[in-house]
Amino acid sequence: MINIRNGFTLIELIVVMGLIGIMLAVSSLEFSSMQKSFGVERVTRELMSDISEYRVKAMTRKEPHSITLSANEYVFRRNTSQVLKRATPYPLSDQNANPFSGATVIIFDEQGFTGSGALFGQTIVVGPANSSSSVNCVVISNARVNMGKMNGTTCEFK
Secondary structure, eight states: OOOOOOSOOHHHHHHHHHHHHHHHHHHHHHHHHHHHHHHHHHHHHHHHHHHHHHHHHHHHHTSOEEEEEETTEEEEEETTEEEEEEEOSSOEEOTTSOBOEEEEEEEEOTTSOBOTTSOSSEEEEESOTTOSSSOOEEEEOSSOEEEEEEETTEEEEO
């Protein structure tokens, strides 16, 4: 006599459900780290864009602009009036992982250069320096702004 089975056994169903659960757990962990990585990249690109915009404004308006950096925000000023204040969800620090205290001010003169009284070659790191994001740092030098990825204490430009 031929015995025909229709369906699956309970053991087979439990094994398949367990495998699906494990795959979902692993993929949700990867998704979480990927979201954080994209968030750091977004904030870095936004910071780069804002710095470039206000450097150009300093040149076109022929008046100094400055950026004040603190641990979780940056503020742009034209002369003494506040123009833009932007909070960041990730901490801002220098290349040695020291958070900014609010006393770090970078000034763009009427020609868009960082003046002699300002910091030269200031590196701004967004989030942890060992982040898996493709870009996580911005370097403001005398005449340009570059974006890159931290490697130790150096920002390698992209």
